[in-house]
Amino acid sequence: MTELKNELIRHSAADLAAKLAAREVSAVEVTQAHLDRIADVDGQVNAFLHVNSEEALAVAAEVDAARAAGGAAAEELHALAGVPIAVKDLIVTIGQPTTAGSKILEGWHSPYDATVVKKLRAAKMPILGKTNLDEFAMGSSTEHSAYGPTRNPWDLDRIPGGSGGGSAAAVAAFEAPLALGTDTGGSIRQPGAVTGTVGMKPTYGAVSRYGAIAMASSLDQIGPVSRTVLDSALLQEVIGGHDPFDSTSLTDPFNNLVAAARVGNVAGMKIGIIKELHGEGYQGGVENRFNESLQLLKDAGAEIVEVSCPNLKYALGAYYLIMPSEVSSNLAKFDGVRFGMRVLPKDGPMTIERVMGATRAAGFGDEVKRRIILGTYALSAGYYDAYYGSAQKVRTLIQRDFDAAFAKADVLISPTAPTTAFKLGEKLDDPLAMYLNDVATIPANLAGIPGLSLPGGLADEDGLPVGIQLLAPAREDARLYRVGAVLESILEEKWGGPMLAQAPDLKNAVLDAASTTAGGSN
């Protein structure tokens, strides 16, 4: 039994779907195997803020009943019916708490489901629970969660990336075959890179944002987290599509993603290296794995070209004006008046302003406060043009840079993150060093284009995962799945199996006592 369960959790979503359809295993067995794994290892990983066992098993049982009944009931099941999934705790769910990783929402239950959650329910994918994140998705390490940091399954003393460290770690630790993330400046891709998993930020508007607690509305995008490129394509087809509740959602169908992941060749495609997104500032082992991937793609028949996006040097600066500006407005609603935490001032008059102030002072962590203050300042009268206005102009320039680059290449390529996973606590006191982690991922958010990160091997110096990022023009998500699947298969051939097979066995891992004090900046 243990053998079987162990095997079940190591399957890809596509394989599980096939086994479920063939009735080789039941959805309840698959779901239970993952719940057992969560029980076994999540004490170490802390990927989950809430485990949703009862509902997940009930949904799995429905799937099994439908399959057993056969006929129309079985035929109507979605291909991923019964394949369990974890959901980042920034996405609202009926029946489970949603915290956004913040004390200010502790114990809050949403009265409505996010559109993507409705789609998961419609596909009868059991939701295993809600995953940890940096508070309101602000961070690159998950250390800014009010509920303690998530740990990297490759090395429990290291960060799993962020903000979606919980979703990435859950998938890397075989606690879930799939997860939902959100990506505002790299929160899906950078955790994917440092945990050796696949993370996809779709084109802005390809997946409804309705029900994803907004961090920066013009940059946020929900996307898949998985262990294989094909699995991400399968999941994006479940969650994508136009949503009348999200005015910014695209009407394009995006239904060719799975097919693209199965094409299996890159012959004749032009792949552009972005001059500004590698080299100086990038860890040697990261550069080595990146160059290796380039060579492999070339060997597979792709043409490698170099492109320049000169305005990318302003991307981080522009991002840290636009994002906090939107944050300062989006987070204004957390004031203790209608929902969530309410803190009364300790002394002095009990006015509404002071209740709001006391609630926000107690409910938000330092990083959130830092960004609210930055954004409030950037939008202030007299500063707007210099800050927010200029940043929007940079954004346009970056979009133009990408337009020019895509005139020369079908997809662009870079390392996903400049380094492998750093140690817990290492960058907590240095926000700027933390922000630099997202230097390669932020441009895609500013430009609204899709970006995929997939495992590119282990860095020579530390044996930790390196992520390769692929970028495509807006609406060309399919290209990323096509190139990504090819690169993945070549690499796995080289490694003799999935990269995660090389990850340490968590059950035997021993927590470094010293590292347990590292978490929680708040």
Added chain:
Amino acid sequence: MSVDATLSFEEAMEKYDPVLGFEVHVELNTKTKMFSSAPNVFGDEPNTNVNEVDLGMPGVLPVVNKTAVESSIKIGLALNCKIAESCRFARKNYFYPDTPKNFQTSQYDEPIAYDGYLDIELEDGTVFRVEIERAHMEEDAGKLTHMGGAAGRIQGADYSLVDYNRSGVPLVEIVTKPIEGAGSRAPELAKAYVAAVREIVKNLGVSDAKMERGNVRCDANVSLRPHGRERFGIRSETKNVNSLRAVEHAVRYEIQRHAAVLDSGEPVIQETRHWHEDTRSTTSGRPKSDADDYRYFPEPDLVPVVASREWVEELRATLPEPPAERRKRLKEAWGYSDLEFRDVVNAGVMDSIEETIAAGASADVARKWWMGEIVGRAKVADVDPSELGVTPQVIVELNKLVEDGKINNKMATQVLDGVLAGEGTPAEIVEKRGLAVVSDDGPLLEAIDAALAAQPDVAEKIRGGKVQAIGAIVGGVMKATRGQADAGRVRELILEKLGVEG
């Protein structure tokens, strides 16, 4: 609260030149709200017409109500505005509990309609052009009720209740350019302007336009400058002046107050003022400066509203007859004289008369009731005639009771008083008050006999052919029957009795 000094209006006018400006908020009567699918309904249980969007729950997104955009374009067109081909919403950020997101989704530098005008006809027929700066779309806030403390303000209240039913109701805010040159007619122009806007939106069918329900709300800006000076004085903004009469009074009061402040050598404070209907005066609100920092930025959750020229022209083609033209047509249709019609318009009962005629009354009957009875009573009650509580149906019913001879005109006015006192429908009041015309000839004949016996000389005159003397006998009968007899029938019976041909 302290009472501000004022100059007499005449003195103020002698010394200063008023400049006005108005922000009129019009609540649209769309089925659903500006950015959510929750119903847009007035008067329901608090917090029932809300969904997660109106409550600003985490994760929600707005979606623009297309009908509200259409209505806004129609308003823009009716105000002779240009319509933006593409315009964006913006967030106006401020912390206040009536705004669930702590920002209001509004329009800032890209209003949907701009650069228009409205020709306002004053009471004497003078036409005054008011330039429209812009008309923009936004959402209404929730309604706060402050409990305890003084004067229903949040300051000092024990607690406050909030009703989010109004939160997200579509609004169009119409902003004028500074209105110069109105002189002593400024108060009259103020009232006429707001009346005209209200008339337009009602006529377009885009708003219920009931000021008493806050469907149309006016913020009135007033400043004074010495005659001959070009530069504007410092303005005050009197908020939520919510009846036509109040608009007139508030502008008049603020002119008088500003004049007194300026005369004292002090500067006028740039601030919002609250209007008090009871004292017909304003009190200081909060200081308002042009530097109020709402940290506006383009609403990232919404895509720009694109109004194609084809769509705008389609909407233009659906616009109803403009009110001025409508007035011309109604005057002809009703056959009123210039004076009669102007009185009707000035009394603010044209719509009511039109509705009354539509309900079945003749033009003359409608005018008789509205001008003869209701306007006077409204003045006494200090409300607009249409807000007195008389429906067209009441008038039609009253008139029918008179025409059928069930009551006479004198009784009908008593019935009207009964209706206004909330005693029921006209028929019920006739019944309850025992006002029916005495139609049984028996008691009438007895009263006639008594009256003839009491005035034999008059009876003799009538017999002798001096029929005009009959009034004295009719009067005696009416007195005896306490006015409940049908005077016409009494006359008939007297002539019959005396054997004289009427």
